[in-house]
Amino acid sequence: MKVKFLGALLLTATLTFFGCDDNTGTLGIGMLPGSDGISALTTKYPVTTRSVLADSVFAKTSTGYVGRFTDPDFGYYEASFLTELNCIDNFKFPEVYDKEKKTGILTKNEVEGVRLVVFYSTWFGDSLNACRMSAYELQEPLERNRYTNIDPKEYYIKDGSSILLGRRAYTAYDTSVTDEERNATDSYGNKTYYPSITFTLDKEKYGNKWLEYAKTNPEYFENSEGFSKLFKGVYIKSDYGDGTILYVDRVDLQMKYEFYVLNDTTNIPYKAHDGTDSIATTWRTEFASTKEVIQANQFLNSAKIKERVDETDHTYIKSPAGIFTEAELPYDDIYRDLSNDTLNAVKLTFTNYNKQDSPYEFSMSAPSNVLLLRKVDFKSFFEENKLPDNITSYTVKHNNVATNQYTFNNIARLVTTCIQGKDAAMKKAKEAAGDKWNQEEWEKDWRTVYLIPVAITYDTTSSSTSQTMTGIQNDLQPGYAKLKGGPEGDVLELEVTYTTFNK
Template sequence: MKLKFLAAVGLAATLYSCDDTTTGVGEFVADADEITASAQTFEATTKTLKYTDLNQNGVFSRTSSAYLGKFTDPDFGTYTTDFITQINCTEGFEFPETTQEIVATTLELSYASFFGDSLAPMRVRVDMLDKAIDDTGEDLNLYYTSYDPIEEGYYNPEKPELAEQDYAVRDNSWTDEEIDSIKSENGYYPPLVIDLDKKKSSGIKEDEAGAFSQYLWNKYQENKDYFKDAYSFIHNVLPGFYVHTTSGEGAILYIGDIWLRMKVKYLVERPSTGAMDSVVYTSIPFAATNEVFMSTRLSNSEETLNSLAGEKEHTYLKTPAGLCTEVKLPLQEMYDALGTDTLNSVSMAFTKYKNVSDNSENSPYKMGTPQNLLLIRKNEVKDFFEQRKNYDSKTTFLGTYSSTTNSYSFSQVNRLISQIFSDMRTKEEPAQGWDEYNTMVLIPVKTETDSQGNTIGLSHDLEVNSAKLMGGEDGEKIKMEIIYTKPKFNK
């Protein structure tokens, strides 16, 4: 019986794949077991949502990457991003016993890629936080992109900056050949190196000489235990940095590694005399790691996003934290027609326009296409990302962009619909109705994979990407192609 059943479903699938319009495929019967397989089409409706419609705090951005810069797009307006980071101190750290001083300190931002104009003149400012941010894992609001360190009292904009520096993505102090060689060797461009001793007044203390390096060394001499672990270092020496763009626009850095690098002067024994008087310099790096706090902040042009969200002939995706697409399924209609049947396959595809607009087609800095979309219930988005869940192909689904079909496809949605049908049969209807309660959204995501290529985690896509999709409240409906079976039992 099992083989005949699979053969019936296989034939239905073959018919389905050969005809885009499955309505009218008809029915066939596996006579021996009287199992009928059929196909039917329903229509889903889509519209554009702002991420802040899902959560007023924006998107959850607990990630080991940071983003920095400002860019204005002809379609989506101005986007600005900066970040807060703490610096880790390894347990039991000590400077060499004969250390004389910390000669220089820099903050190094290493990036493997970027978006925009590599030669755009930009200026970055680094401020030291006024107090430590205690990340106990309980206050998840710390990791939302709307988090404001000024409003929360961690940073005072009236205080003199620690450092400010002009830069461009492609540092002209390096030749093209040197840059390409460095990039091919370690995957990163030459880092953005910010001199933390450049300004003579660091704002740390009015009566100090002002050099940040001297401040660090004074703290170490005051109490070596301030450097014994990350907690002590963050609460007694360096609460963290707020790194943000103060002028210029045209590029966004995708930062992978952050280093606080101290150049230290210490003494070693002179071989010829045995005297401890030979001067040696070494570089000691402290890193921003997963064990300490890091969070990206960003803002988009709200007026522009509101205008795009109001367009009804199509929908949009825009990352980071810009626009996503709502999908309303015709559940009651489907239940009335197929509520007692077995759903073998429910598939749907979202087709992308070639370009967002003529503006984007002619732009020299064209946004990328989101590569992966998460299909998830609208009311489950917050918990999914905060709890670091993975998609399960039962209630959450991952669709990957295909350049061949220019679309995102989802083919196992029958598992979700079957569960919803079961709820409709056995549970009390939600106050807002089954259709509204099970409204879905498409959210661009980044995937984390293991060594075998299996997806082990998802996070919000925080790079600059966009897509315009067919659909919309007044546009084309999204076809839901369903293959189902009707077992007929002998009396």
């Protein structure tokens, strides 16, 4: 499909009189006599939408999700996660105090205790819902599978058995913590209370034995790769309770030590009132889940979500790993009608229905941000950690106050890019497919875009008043919106504003 382009002088005139922005796309306009007038017109094209099951999404995140939540419309979904624990390079355990050399600090080469601590700061759902969490040791190395359909059984169950590290009952809001403890701060004003769930581990297996390994097998503690041969990680899941999802910030493996209280100057133990050396104990985080190690979330949805996908008089978007809305854009019709004109703006709006009062106390809200992305770019966009380029990918915020819509004001560059690049892309895909080539299927995918709930991060250190986007991921928090459209519902319209010559 060949396309002509507007001459530089004529383009300048068009920009001057019609105020086209940098999203203007030129489909064609050959050189015509200057006496011909230019008109700005608007036309509309129907857009077909439908719901599609997400199945799984790419989730590169350091947040772990755990719990179960049931919604009357979508059924239940369960969240659990697997994570390695990071070992800093050339890690060393604290050493036993040497009175002659005045080095070290421990009273003995032993640990007093070992615990696994799951820290979380926020949650979704009922804060007082009774739940139970289980922690398992991984028995197979965790692969870099970032998709949410990962099967934990492949990693924590071996030869039909698992290694249970512990089980703990909990509520997201711990009522046993006093207000004084909950609101306590340090000398800098930072809160010292951090909600957590603690599992007590075998101090011999996960403590003293490791101290021995530090001498006999130091390669285990050279880095995270070496440590994963000793301890492959943990699997955290909820096995009781419905109505709460915890957002886990990190998992720490902590060890308790008995140590001498030393004089900072002489490095000699202080004396207690009875004349003995002053001794104390402390917990220390030795290994933790961090961004440097592998972490994977699993989300399981009930079959009821498929019922929502099959509804035809509207569409949905739902997170996490739930439903996308798919839209087919009429590129061929636009090229047929406007190939000799200039696209100034292409507007696409998704309107969501006002939510009725839900009988469920903790209902989900509409996703705050969505991404409009070509179907053919879906996998590579998230796997390669891309940012929206306002050419083939766009983000908008939900306007829940004025219009209750997700409005993409100008996707003209998407339209022109897909029209102009179709022939080359088709040729490449056809060669790759060989005898499996299906042109009808390929063309459908080429004109299809996804509307996807996303979470966006911004640079918080910049002094500029405008925010700089630094990352975008699939939204992994509960949310949904019911949108107008669907194969048998209201027809969405693509509003195209273009300039043309009067003849």
